[in-house]
Amino acid sequence: MFADSHCHLNYKGLVEGQQDVLARARARGVHAMLNIATRESEWDAVIATAERESDVWATVGIHPHEADQHPDIGTARLVERAQHPRVVGIGESGLDYFYDHSDRDRQRASFRAHIAAARETQLPLVVHTRDAEDDTAEIMREEMGKGAYPAVIHCFTASGAFADIALEIGCYISISGIVTFKNAKDLQETAARLPLDRLLIETDAPFLAPVPHRGKTGEPAFVADTAAFLAQLRGEALETLAAATAENFHALFTKTRL
Ligand SMILES: [Zn+2]
């Protein structure tokens, strides 16, 4: 049984055939999927899928790419929507200095608003960070000092040093299909040494289809391929890795246990 801690079931590429996508995931043993929001206009649809499907849960949040489009996003609006029984996390939010699709000050302000919502609700923050690990670490650490909040670094691609900081401040780390890519040696080294009790797996579908599906539209079923690769990389039985990452998923996203 696998838990896909991060997918976008309402994105183009998956939404058109969503029932088939879900059926293929279930057929490969995926028993839990977290449907991640990236802009306010999609919150209703993301939540509606989670209302309809007992093995799908939702988050509410604004992707750093979308920060410019949501200048007035505040903690209160996130907290309000997070009361919904199928909303189990806040995000994805964070910093993306690789694409810089939004102004960096806006990204940082939005990130802090999301952190405050995670602290207030005690629902995990789903963190997106790319080419921004210094600012991400500094903000997360500083905000931890104001009051703890649960968090996961999603689609981890940062340095080993950043992984150590994330673990030290209590974060979980989620590994995507990128780990299966040939040129991902540094990530493979880090993924091999992460503590099993802080590890999650994800697809980030429809993006990042793992080997042997590269070039195809990613879908939650493929989390099984990433899990198999990761288990071999870490020298663990697939069942061990699958059980631990599923257990971690439900331990972190506590509302999925209700
Ligand atoms: Zn992301």
Ligand SMILES: [Zn+2]
């Ligand atoms: Zn995502």
